[in-house]
Amino acid sequence: MYHWRRDYIFRGSRSRSCDAVSISSSMDPCPFVRVLVGNLALKAPVATRPASGAGVHPSAYPCFATVRIDKHPSRHTSPVPLLPLDHDADAPPPAAAAFLAAGFHLSKADIDRLGSKSFFSSASTSGTGIANLKVAIYAGRWGTTCGMRAGRLLGKISLPLDLRAAAEGRAVVFHSGWVGLGKGATAASKAQLYLTVKAEADPRFVFEYGGEPDRSPQVFQVQGNRRQPVFTCSFSCRHQSGDGNWRSRSMQSETSCSERERLGKERKGWSVTVHDLSGSPVALASMVTPFVASPGTDRVSRSNPGAWLILRPGDGTWQPWGRLEAWRERGGTSSDSLGYRFELLPDVAAGPGVSIAESTISASKGGKFAIDLTGAGGNPLARTLPSPRRSGELQRGATATPSCYRGFVMSSTVAPEGRSRGLPTVEVGVQHVTCTEDAAAFVALSAAVDLSMDACRLFSSKLRRGLSSSSLLR
Missing domain, CATH: 2.60.40 (Immunoglobulin-like)
Incomplete structure (x- = not known):
């Protein structure tokens, strides 16, 4: 059984829910308004046509x-x-x-x-x-x-x-x-x-990938012109023989992923593990439902989406935190879009997950995945807006519920599909990060969204180089 060390991240004081082992205490959040x-x-x-009832x-x-x-x-x-x-x-x-x-x-x-x-610098600014x-x-x-x-x-x-x-x-x-x-x-x-x-x-922590998520990159925290490594990502593809083992990209055979994709029109078994600077795993994005082409088509449909499970460590094992579903939109104005739905998974005893984000991202132009609950709890203009919470006021863990999230939660840039894609930039509201696992879960989610653009690519098109069989064999 693993002992999961809960490192406190990005802040100088101790958190009630995390052991205070700072890995980036010198880095401040980025200012946002x-x-x-x-x-x-x-x-x-306003002149309008008369209604059926006079004077209405x-x-x-x-x-x-x-x-x-x-x-x-x-x-x-x-x-x-x-x-x-x-x-x-x-x-x-x-x-x-x-x-x-x-x-x-x-x-x-x-x-x-x-x-x-x-104007962020001082009151005397010009x-x-x-x-x-x-x-x-x-x-x-x-x-x-x-x-x-x-x-x-x-x-x-x-x-x-x-x-x-x-x-x-x-x-x-x-x-x-x-x-x-x-x-x-x-x-x-x-x-x-x-x-x-x-x-x-509305201060936020900003993270930038040092490479595409399937290239097992470092992830940096950014503040102004400073970039400091805080995480590493490890991309893997599950062995398809049914033994349930996990094998690294360098050990993958040519038939395990790409050949099955060609014959069965499915993409499955991908995962991204996020590690802290000590090498301990602190978040995991695992493809739990294959991305399969609908019968008679070469696309993943909304009626049968693929899915990722986002997990956090707890009690010596992985605990589900969120579920991301993705598909390829067709018809109407969204025919060239990646559709997605993300739900937060509370404690099993608390019932089913609650959807907190659903939208589309242009496949040809890219866009931004976002979780913004600014108006979800009622009209924020009807009361005095709260200032960001201090560290420790928001306790997060495997028993978290959707009520833990208010206002802007996170966003992640998503590059358009193709062989050469941009690197994700992730923003997380400072009030939603009290420890390493908090930030790592959002980083894992951003990796799952980015890879979903590839997983939902039309099966008549070849995957980009980072996910092709030749790169998996390196």
Whole structure:
């Protein structure tokens, strides 16, 4: 039986749930700022077709808004409820209209592009730290026609955001109330928009792979220009003879993986073990359900996805922590996408797993896998945003439940499919890391997502070099 040493990671104080053996205490988390926009409501004489009932508006959401931050690539679209014109101008909208409309996650590099040079450094910096939030309100159907927006523009607002206070760790309310839409289309001068805008620090640990996950790379923690190794990954392929043994990539025969794939249209037996600097295994991603082509096709379908189990050490053995399912989307706008679903597995006695992430990633362009529960526990704009927890306040282990996770949890970049792919970069919210196994579990999950892009590659296409039989024999 193994004795699993629970190293405390990245922080200087002791954790109640981990033995304090620091492996990276000199490395600080990277600064991020989270901007939240919501509670949108509109008072405006919007012309619409009459409803079946006289005096009844045909929809509670006849308008929509686009929300963006100048020079930032993210753009959000959200419905906007329409309130009666006689609604009290000093009163907030009803509770039914209170919801999160947009969330932006800004790194130091993002802020630099927005015009601030060094606002993370000190209060005396010459950088402005100013970003411009832009909201446009449209009446009509949400969508586009012939490449043109279907809605009719009612007006726009621009709100400057001074992010320096948020970067220093203080939650800031930039605006909460009514504002005129200003110049715009017909009747825009009579339109008023209610919105709430908040910002807060959202520090994260950032990890970068030193190579593709199937190349058994090192994983580095990054802070500014500093890179420090914290993990190593070991890729393996299970022997296909049925004996259940694990064999390294260098011991794999040509028929064990690639020949079975060619004959049976399946990919199975892959695993990635994450080790700490002492060589102890601290997380494992294991392909537990083969990626198999659906009958008559060369793709893994949503109805029969492949699956990975993410495990953490506990009580001398591996304990399930999460399950990742992946498939190849077909039809519609997602025909060239990797579909995924991730569920967190609580203690067996607590019942089945709970899905906390489901989306798609473009197979041709790549994208980002993300677990962001910012609005999952209710509207975060309805209360004062909490500051990141101190070490030890969040205890994690094999009995963890989904309630342990709030706000931004993690994200991982995923390169497009092909022979030469980029290296994953993983971001993890600082409040979700109290020890080595916490961070390692997210690193193992990121490896499983990255390898799923290959596992779901059309069976009519050859796998990239890192997973071909020639590389497995080296």
